Amino acid sequence: xxxxxxxxxxxQAADRSAAPNLDSAAFARAKASLPPxxxxxxxxxxxxxxxxLFVAVFAAVALCGAWAFGVRGLPxxxxxxxxxxxxVVLAGAWIAAVASFREMRPAGGTRGGPIALAIGTLAPLAxxxxxxxxxxxxxxxxxxxRCLLAGLACAIPAAxxxxxxxxxxxxxxxxxxxxxxxxxxxxxxxxxxxxxxxILKAPHIMFWHVAVVLxxxxxxxxxxxxxxxxPSRDQRERSS
Amino acid sequence: xxxxxxxxRAAAEALIERVSPQLHRFFMAQVVSRRYADDLLQETxxxxxxxxxxxxxxxxxxxxxxxxxxxTRVDSFRKVRRTEIREQQVDVLPELARRTSxxxxxxxxxxxxxxxxxxxxxxxxxxxVSGMTLEQVARATSSSVGSVKQKAHRAYxxxxxxxxEMGFGTAxxxxx
Numbered sequence: 001x002x003x004x005x006x007x008x009x010x011x012q013a014a015d016r017s018a019a020p021n022l023d024s025a026a027f028a029r030a031k032a033s034l035p036p037x038x039x040x041x042x043x044x045x046x047x048x049x050x051x052x053l054f055v056a057v058f059a060a061v062a063l064c065g066a067w068a069f070g071v072r073g074l075p076x077x078x079x080x081x082x083x084x085x086x087x088v089v090l091a092g093a094w095i096a097a098v099a100s101f102r103e104m105r106p107a108g109g110t111r112g113g114p115i116a117l118a119i120g121t122l123a124p125l126a127x128x129x130x131x132x133x134x135x136x137x138x139x140x141x142x143x144x145x146r147c148l149l150a151g152l153a154c155a156i157p158a159a160x161x162x163x164x165x166x167x168x169x170x171x172x173x174x175x176x177x178x179x180x181x182x183x184x185x186x187x188x189x190x191x192x193x194x195x196x197x198x199i200l201k202a203p204h205i206m207f208w209h210v211a212v213v214l215x216x217x218x219x220x221x222x223x224x225x226x227x228x229x230x231p232s233r234d235q236r237e238r239s240s
Numbered sequence: 241x242x243x244x245x246x247x248x249r250a251a252a253e254a255l256i257e258r259v260s261p262q263l264h265r266f267f268m269a270q271v272v273s274r275r276y277a278d279d280l281l282q283e284t285x286x287x288x289x290x291x292x293x294x295x296x297x298x299x300x301x302x303x304x305x306x307x308x309x310x311x312t313r314v315d316s317f318r319k320v321r322r323t324e325i326r327e328q329q330v331d332v333l334p335e336l337a338r339r340t341s342x343x344x345x346x347x348x349x350x351x352x353x354x355x356x357x358x359x360x361x362x363x364x365x366x367x368x369v370s371g372m373t374l375e376q377v378a379r380a381t382s383s384s385v386g387s388v389k390q391k392a393h394r395a396y397x398x399x400x401x402x403x404x405e406m407g408f409g410t411a412x413x414x415x416x
Binding site for chain 1: 245246247249252253256257260264269278281282283285286287289290291292293294295296297303304305306307308311315318347348349352364368369378379380382383384396399400403404408
């Protein structure tokens with residue numbers, strides 16, 4: 001049996017099981033979903049505009065966070081480390097920003113949230129593994145928890161700002177949008193930590209700094225799942 | 241669509257007239273009742289109205305509409321599943337009326353598609369029932385053209401198996 005045979009059988013089956021033409025009541029119901037009057041809307045701006053805004057939010061939050069916590073990490077980084085770490089984090093943020101924009105628009109493009117999370121964690125991890133060779137585990141947990149909390153504290157305002165931008169569009173899949181936005185917010189936290197944290201131990205940076213991105217991305221996905229599954233105010237009012 | 245964005249109600253109604261039959265068929269082909277398809281259609285147009293600012297003039301409109309339609313369907317299925325889990329059936333449901341007319345010759349589309357996983361079924365419906373191109377389906381499903389081709393290929397493999405089991409392989413060979 002060739003694909004053409006299957007095509008023909010499918011076409012015949014579709015013709016046979018096609019519903020009779022939509023009746024006027026169904027058209028009337030569909031038209032009733034429009035309000036009696038509605039004004040013009042301004043079409044969404046280009047992808048570049050929103051991606052640039054997302055990256056600007058990432059940079060602004062990372063810089064403000066570093067300013068608030070103190071820029072103690074940047075002076076201790078060598079030129080090579082600076083030249084590698086910050087572009088890698090920025091590239092991850094760019095990918096997460098593109099993924100976030102794609103969730104703002106129906107048919108916005110290939111879904112990129114999981115890819116953004118994978119690159120946002122693995123690329124900095126690889127860069128840190130290459131650049132830092134001090135494998136001391138001294139004060140691993142106390143120092144690490146402090147950095148994780150500082151990074152997440154920075155990711156929260158970033159996530160709120162990103163959510164405000166996302167609301168300018170129309171989110172269809174809240175879980176995917178949450179994952180992409182959470183990853184971008186986590187990268188803002190990671191960027192802040194690279195500017196702030198003076199600890200140059202490889203296990204500390206590779207585990208606790210990168211964990212900010214991972215935790216933030218997963219929390220974003222969880223928040224998206226909750227947004228999809230918890231009944232909205234409208235639904236609660238309707239059911240009561 | 242551009243006129244709809246400018247607040248032209250007549251343009252919006254014209255769009256509804258033109259696209260609704262296609263959308264209704266899309267819902268009907270995914271194993272739903274006619275009444276349920278009507279509800280999904282209305283919900284889709286509600287969402288399209290809310291999302292109309294996200295359409296960019298000059299871009300193909302069908303993938304944009306189908307992206308909203310497929311999510312409306314998915315959300316609705318989730319809602320129904322949640323309700324079914326919470327609710328307990330207390331009454332015996334009446335038996336569905338039996339079909340009195342003779343069954344149509346050839347396989348039923350719903351029976352054919354029921355053998356496919358949801359993702360493959362959706363792709364086949366968009367390609368073969370709604371008549372969309374691979375690129376349009378890729379946009380509507382937020383995936384790549386390669387992924388759509390792969391799903392279609394796997395769906396065809398499964399359909400071939402189902403049709404052979406139904407005895408259609410020999411019929412097709414005789415027709416050739």
